[in-house]
Amino acid sequence: MERVNLIKTGLLSTAGVVGSTIAHALGGWDGAIITLTSFMVADVVTGYVLAFFFENSPKTENGGASSAEGFKGICKKVMMLVMVYMAVRIDMLVGTDYIRDGVVIAFIVNEILSIAENAGQMGLDFPPVLVKGIEILKSKNEEE
Numbered sequence: 001m002e003r004v005n006l007i008k009t010g011l012l013s014t015a016g017v018v019g020s021t022i023a024h025a026l027g028g029w030d031g032a033i034i035t036l037t038s039f040m041v042a043d044v045v046t047g048y049v050l051a052f053f054f055e056n057s058p059k060t061e062n063g064g065a066s067s068a069e070g071f072k073g074i075c076k077k078v079m080m081l082v083m084v085y086m087a088v089r090i091d092m093l094v095g096t097d098y099i100r101d102g103v104v105i106a107f108i109v110n111e112i113l114s115i116a117e118n119a120g121q122m123g124l125d126f127p128p129v130l131v132k133g134i135e136i137l138k139s140k141n142e143e144e
Helices: 002-025 031-054 067-094 099-121 128-143
Strands: none
Touching: 031 067, 031 099, 067 099, 099 128
């Protein structure tokens, strides 16, 4: 039993060190990062639901799931976090504290649009005012 506790303590300690290192690299585990990572998870989950259960994914010819497309999506999420890390470092370099926040907010908006697109592909009807808002966000996102 003592060996199990030792292994458990080691795993939890390792997870704590890794988690705190990642949180520090992303500028802290604050509301912005929690929101971004939550929306990233929601986007991945809705994408998989769309592909596996609705078989209506625009990423494949047959609309079904593709491990290659899923892996690409995960790689994009990792790159988003790398970009946040870069923004944190730029903030530190130039002595500001808003570049990271701007990057995080831009990625949050991107995730919202992607989740909304997935929901639309599932057949969810949106209120007209929400559709108009999404169109405005998309056009502004494409301009940038």
